[in-house]
Structure formats: C-alpha cells, structure tokens
Amino acid sequence: MRVGRPATLPRVLAWTVGLAAVLAACMLVAASVGAGRVSVLDGLWGGGGLAEADRRILLDLRVPRVLMAALLGGALAVAGVAFQALLRNPLADPYVLGVSGGASIGGMLALLLGFGAGQGALGRLGLPALAFAGALGALVLIEWVATVDGKLTVYTVLLTGAIFNAFSAALIYFIQSLASLEELHAIVFYLMGQIPAPAPTDLVVLTGAVVLVVVALAAMARDFNALSLGEEGAMQIGVDVDRTRRRTFWLGSLLTGLAVSVAGLIGFVGLVVPHILRILLGPDHRLLLPSSFFAGATFLVLADLVARIAAAPAELPVGVVTAMIGGPFFLFLLRRGRGRYGFS
Amino acid sequence: MRIERLAGVVVGALAAAGCGSGAQAPPSVVEQAQRVVVMAPAAAEMVVELGAADSVVGVGDFVSGLAPLAELPRVGAYNAPNAERVLELRANLFLTAASAAAAESHRRLEALGIAVVPLDTSTHDGVFVSLATIGRLLGREERARALAREMRQRIAAIRRTATDLPRRRVLFVVGRDPLFVAGPGSHIDEMIGLVGGVNVLADALSPYERASLEVVLERLPEIIIDCSDNRRTAARGRDGGDWSRWEFLPAVQRGRVYQVEPSRLVIPGIRLPEMTLLMGKLVQPEAFGEPAPSEMGQP
Numbered sequence: 137m138r139v140g141r142p143a144t145l146p147r148v149l150a151w152t153v154g155l156a157a158v159l160a161a162c163m164l165v166a167a168s169v170g171a172g173r174v175s176v177l178d179g180l181w182g183g184g185g186l187a188e189a190d191r192r193i194l195l196d197l198r199v200p201r202v203l204m205a206a207l208l209g210g211a212l213a214v215a216g217v218a219f220q221a222l223l224r225n226p227l228a229d230p231y232v233l234g235v236s237g238g239a240s241i242g243g244m245l246a247l248l249l250g251f252g253a254g255q256g257a258l259g260r261l262g263l264p265a266l267a268f269a270g271a272l273g274a275l276v277l278i279e280w281v282a283t284v285d286g287k288l289t290v291y292t293v294l295l296t297g298a299i300f301n302a303f304s305a306a307l308i309y310f311i312q313s314l315a316s317l318e319e320l321h322a323i324v325f326y327l328m329g330q331i332p333a334p335a336p337t338d339l340v341v342l343t344g345a346v347v348l349v350v351v352a353l354a355a356m357a358r359d360f361n362a363l364s365l366g367e368e369g370a371m372q373i374g375v376d377v378d379r380t381r382r383r384t385f386w387l388g389s390l391l392t393g394l395a396v397s398v399a400g401l402i403g404f405v406g407l408v409v410p411h412i413l414r415i416l417l418g419p420d421h422r423l424l425l426p427s428s429f430f431a432g433a434t435f436l437v438l439a440d441l442v443a444r445i446a447a448a449p450a451e452l453p454v455g456v457v458t459a460m461i462g463g464p465f466f467l468f469l470l471r472r473g474r475g476r477y478g479f480s
Numbered sequence: 481m482r483i484e485r486l487a488g489v490v491v492g493a494l495a496a497a498g499c500g501s502g503a504q505a506p507p508s509v510v511e512q513a514q515r516v517v518v519m520a521p522a523a524a525e526m527v528v529e530l531g532a533a534d535s536v537v538g539v540g541d542f543v544s545g546l547a548p549l550a551e552l553p554r555v556g557a558y559n560a561p562n563a564e565r566v567l568e569l570r571a572n573l574f575l576t577a578a579s580a581a582a583a584e585s586h587r588r589l590e591a592l593g594i595a596v597v598p599l600d601t602s603t604h605d606g607v608f609v610s611l612a613t614i615g616r617l618l619g620r621e622e623r624a625r626a627l628a629r630e631m632r633q634r635i636a637a638i639r640r641t642a643t644d645l646p647r648r649r650v651l652f653v654v655g656r657d658p659l660f661v662a663g664p665g666s667h668i669d670e671m672i673g674l675v676g677g678v679n680v681l682a683d684a685l686s687p688y689e690r691a692s693l694e695v696v697l698e699r700l701p702e703i704i705i706d707c708s709d710n711r712r713t714a715a716r717g718r719d720g721g722d723w724s725r726w727e728f729l730p731a732v733q734r735g736r737v738y739q740v741e742p743s744r745l746v747i748p749g750i751r752l753p754e755m756t757l758l759m760g761k762l763v764q765p766e767a768f769g770e771p772a773p774s775e776m777g778q779p
Contacts, residue, residue, distance in 0.1 A: 171692035188728040193694050250711060325658050325690075333693075449695040450685055451658070 143423035155430035171448035201333040205440040206433035213432020216406030218388035221360035230392040230406035233297035237304025239396035242270020264397040271393025329400035329455040360421040408462035519576035522601040522749030530620040634753035642676035650677040651701035656708040667748040675760040704731040707742040716778035741777025
C-alpha cells in the first residue's frame, strides 16, 4: 500500500522523473497528431523536405499550443493542490476563491473594448493584460474582505471567494445581456476556455512566471503538510499559519490568474488531477506538488489533443473535453480507492 | 385557442397559395396581417420590397437600414422579444427568424393570441419560400412571385457565366478567435459553388463551424473572404489583415484577401442576386470584374 509511505527523496525523484518522461512522450504524440496531416516526426526525420505550409503549421501553431497546454495544465493542477491544502477542503479548485471571476470580468471588458480582434501588441496582449489585472483586483479585494482581526481565516476566504464568484457571474450576465451578438459570441467562447498558440516571446515570459510561482509553492510543501494537521497542529510544529495561508492564497491565485488570463476558464484540471494523485500517491505535498505539475500538464496536453482532432476539421472547446475525460475517470478511481483517499 | 389561430393563418396561407395568379388573398388573411411586427432583417427587407411597409407596427432590434421602418418602435432581440410591447402595438402577425433559441418566446406570443410565423432564410431555397410566405400573408403574392422570378433569373445568369471558369479554393470567415467559417448548408457555401468556387471547408459538419486553423491553412485557400469584423472602424477592401501572417497562403501571396462588411454577404434575403454577384467578383474577378471598395463596405 503506497499511500502511507513517506515521500523520501528517491521516491519523489522517481515519480517526478517518471511523470516528466510521460509528459514528454505525450507532448511528442500531441505535436505529431493534429487536424492537419503534418507530423512533428516529418520535421525531425523528414530530411528537411517539409513544405512551408506544414513547417509553419507545426512551428507556429501546433508546437506552441502543445507547450502552452502543458504549462497551463501544470499551473492549474498545482494551484488546485495549493488551494486544497489552504482550505483543507477536497472541493477546492483554482477557481473557488473568486480570482477567475475577476479575470473573466477583465477579459470580457477587453473584448468589449475591441482588444480581442485587434492587431498589434494591444490586440495580442490587451486581453490577457486586462484579465490579469481583473484577477489581481479580485485578489486584493478578497484578501481585504477576508482578513478578520488581522488574520486570514479559511472560512472567510472561502465564503468571500464564493460570493465574489457569484457576484462576478451576475456581472458577466449583465454585461452579456447588453453586448451585441458578435461580442456575446466572443465572450461565450472566451469563458469556455481555449488554448492559444502563443508567440515565442509570450511563451517564454509566461513559462518564466509559471515556473517561478510553481517552485515557490513547491518550496512550501512541508508547510502544506503541517496545515493538514489543522491550525493548532501546524503552530505546534512551528509553522506560521497566517503567513503560510496568505502566501498560498497569493501564489495560487497568481497562478490561476495567469492561466485564466491567457486561456479562459478550463475546468476540472485543478480539481481532478490533485485528487487522482492523492489517491495514487498519498497526501504528502513534497511528492504531490511536483507530481501534480507534470500530471496536470500531461492531462491538459492530451485533452487538447482530443479537442483538436476528435471532430476535425471542427474544434471542440477544451474545457468540455477535460470535464468529459476527467469526471468519469475521477469517479472510477474514487470508487476503487474507497478508504484509501488521502484527504483527512 | 392558439393552435386554432395559427391553424387559421396556415390554412389561410395555403388557401391563398392555391388561388390562381392574380387572385386576391382571402380577406381573412389580409385582415389578420394588418398589424405586423417583423423581427428578422431579411423578412423586413422582403416586407418593404413587397410594398407592405405600411402594415408594419414594430420591428426587432436587428432590423436596420430600411428607411420606411426606421421610425418604428423596437420590440427587442429576435430571441427575446418584449411580449408586452408587442401586445401594446396590437400586433396580430409576428414575422421572425426560425430559431430554437426563440421557441419559448414564440410559444408565449402564440398563447397571447399573436400568429407567429418563423421564417428560415438561411439558404437560397429558404429565401424563396420565405418570400412566397410573406407575399401570401400580406396579400402581395403576385409581386412576390415576380420578384422571385427576377431574382432567379439574375442568379442563373451569374451561374452561367461561371460555368467554365477554373474552380478556386475559397475560405469564408465569419468569426475569428475562435475561428468560425462557413460550411456546407449555409447560403454562403451555395454562393461560392454558384460562382465557380470550392469551399475549403466543404467537409465541415455544420453550416457555420468552429474550425481548426491548421486545417484551414493546410488547404491553401486561393481566396479568403473575411466577414468577421463588424465594427464600423474595421478595415474594408483588399487587405490581408491578420492573414498576412501566413504569407505562404496563395490568397495572401496574390493579394486576394478581402475584408468585407458582414451585411454585404452574410445575411441572405432579397439581395441574394447582388450578393452572388459580389461573391463572383471576389472569387472570379476576371469574369465578373474587380469588386469596388464600396461594395465591400468601405465608406
């Protein structure tokens, strides 16, 4: 029985390297298969005989999109682990604290201002920038409201997040009801989530930001383990509970804000992946955090592959695929893993 | 009650259709159709063209650009008409677009005793059926028939001109981010075929489909018609726009990317012959002449 086993360094390394290898293999498959016929294998072993159209499809569309899916999947899964640790609640996902609501409002305003279809830097960055600003605004507001007597309490942060999300939903409906048909169309698809094929510089910047936050969260793995003992238990072993919570809240929200601002709302990754790994690997965050990053990345890469090819030449919204694959698979594991679930 | 009323209109319309050329519609139909609310832009154009603008008492929010209807009260979007407003106008005939999204609101209006006639103008055939239906309901059958005949003749002439022209691969864009294109079953696909073009997304599953950019690029369109941007400030005419990024596309290399105001091509109706001619100019300029910037919506 693996669940109870401690996360020793060799075990962490073995799982991390193993899952990273699985991710690499899946990314290769995802880059090889698409709605178009060209494969990354043609590029690697085709002897340079790739037609210009195929080369551009591969390098400008498919490969950046696969990289983006991996990055976002990893980010969302790690944010999910962090929020589940922070709130000690298995229902927590990256969107539970209201940051997604703020980002959605920001993104929607960008669409109404016409940034979505615009050209140049403003067209490309206007939407993610405003969405991220919305996420940050929500963060500051929620932290301010949820801080009672100088402390960030779990219940107030959860409640504030839920109410803020409900308020954002109402605001979104309000704006939708005033938007023109075309704007409505753009808003609906933005909220549904889609993985973009970013320009190389955007991808580098985003990767840097995500890796930084993920590493910062991974460094807090011991504190998350302590939080699972409860507030008193954590304090007894010398963890500054309020500081840990606040930092988790910020880092997890930043990760979520980054993901939502570039890709809209992609559900299920941040909820299902951490839970599946908890069932498989146990609750130790030293193992859970790095594993979640690679497993989340793999999950979203594969889900996006399905979204790209299942109905070709049409494309499916990736959020639909994550829910349709993730939901049943999670229920199956939950059923099989009864009594071994790693959440106290 | 509502079924009886609707049945009355349908029976009346059928009876009118059965009458010989030149016969007046039965008085009951004309009487019922004296106060019309028209929601669909295509239907509104038909009503005006048939000389029945006087019977219109209200219009939908999307109806625009028709002088005789410009001052009329607006009753909301096609899928959410304001029933109170429609009753207030004492309308007895509600001409609208066939739409699943609007079905509930249609049922509500019917329950209030208003005859709802949903029209499908999304295809060429649908346009002609709608024109005949409106002609019947408003007692303008002969005019509707003459108009349909003239439209058919003009479209047939365009088709004849295009018969022996080389087939060109055409991409028709109706939305970007995400990419939406016209597929089979849309009137756009029909128009592309009429003027000697081949829709690169002819294998799409639906008339308007969220398409894979990979597939679109791989099929190397020779002509791209982009109707995705309906803002007044949008660039119009021969303009590569965002497509210039894919310089390997034949359409980009030959300067055959057109930004066209959506109303010029996307909303079918009695302007089908003009639309088909514009499509001909965009796809086969050698045969139909280069399209003027004003035809594409450039002020």
